[in-house]
Amino acid sequence: DAKTTQPPSMDCAEGRAANLPCNHSTISGNEYVYWYRQIHSQGPQYIIHGLKNNETNEMASLIITEDRKSSTLILPHATLRDTAVYYCIVRASGGSYIPTFGRGTSLIVHP
Amino acid sequence: EAGVAQSPRYKIIEKRQSVAFWCNPISGHATLYWYQQILGQGPKLLIQFQNNGVVDDSQLPKDRFSAERLKGVDSTLKIQPAKLEDSAVYLCASSGTGTPNTGELFFGEGSRLTVL
Numbered sequence: 001d002a003k004t005t006q007p008p009s010m011d012c013a014e015g016r017a018a019n020l021p022c023n024h025s026t027i028s029g030n031e032y033v034y035w036y037r038q039i040h041s042q043g044p045q046y047i048i049h050g051l052k053n054n055e056t057n058e059m060a061s062l063i064i065t066e067d068r069k070s071s072t073l074i075l076p077h078a079t080l081r082d083t084a085v086y087y088c089i090v091r092a093s094g095g096s097y098i099p100t101f102g103r104g105t106s107l108i109v110h111p
Numbered sequence: 112e113a114g115v116a117q118s119p120r121y122k123i124i125e126k127r128q129s130v131a132f133w134c135n136p137i138s139g140h141a142t143l144y145w146y147q148q149i150l151g152q153g154p155k156l157l158i159q160f161q162n163n164g165v166v167d168d169s170q171l172p173k174d175r176f177s178a179e180r181l182k183g184v185d186s187t188l189k190i191q192p193a194k195l196e197d198s199a200v201y202l203c204a205s206s207g208t209g210t211p212n213t214g215e216l217f218f219g220e221g222s223r224l225t226v227l
Contacts (some may be wrong), residue, residue: 043218101153
């Protein structure tokens with residue numbers, strides 16, 4: 001699976017949009033981009049995933065560049081409860097794969 | 112739908128003692144993962160099961176760690192003897208293979224181990 005690069009930390013004001021970047025320049029054509037977040041003392045929680053097209057759900061939006069070498073997770077109206085570590089991983093569809101997590105981005109949402 | 116269950120939530124032991132962690136995945140999920148998460152780091156995969164077979168255990172320290180998944184459902188991760196550097200949170204996750212399959216992993220709350 002391709003490796004990912006994320007900034008170690010970011011901060012955001014409550015109510016504003018949080019844009020978390022992820023670089024995955026070695027991504028293969030059949031690899032999806034997944035985002036998880038981990039709130040303190042809990043296991044990681046799935047947020048969203050995508051292949052080529054931008055995706056949106058009730059939690060966030062995922063913007064993937066046309067060349068698929070990077071993506072951005074957008075939390076449109078960040079709240080204090082969004083303070084967490086956010087992980088971007090890439091994985092192939094189907095078959096056997098090994099989900100590998102990096103250090104992620106620690107997002108702090110401040111009042 | 113019940114989530115991934117893990118126990119115990121917390122365990123404190125002395126070095127050279129043994130410990131076991133239990134995981135019950137979401138019903139019907141064929142794939143089960145054990146991750147080790149040291150403070151300040153991302154989760155590191157220790158072992159991955161597909162039903163009751165091992166898919167990958169390349170990062171499992173086999174001289175002291177063992178894991179099994181009997182009957183392709185529950186799983187147990189054991190450490191014997193424990194070392195100070197084994198202090199970490201041990202996360203269990205599962206994923207399904209049905210359709211639609213988003214491929215997402217569902218994590219338990221983890222078992223926090225402190226080795227003194």
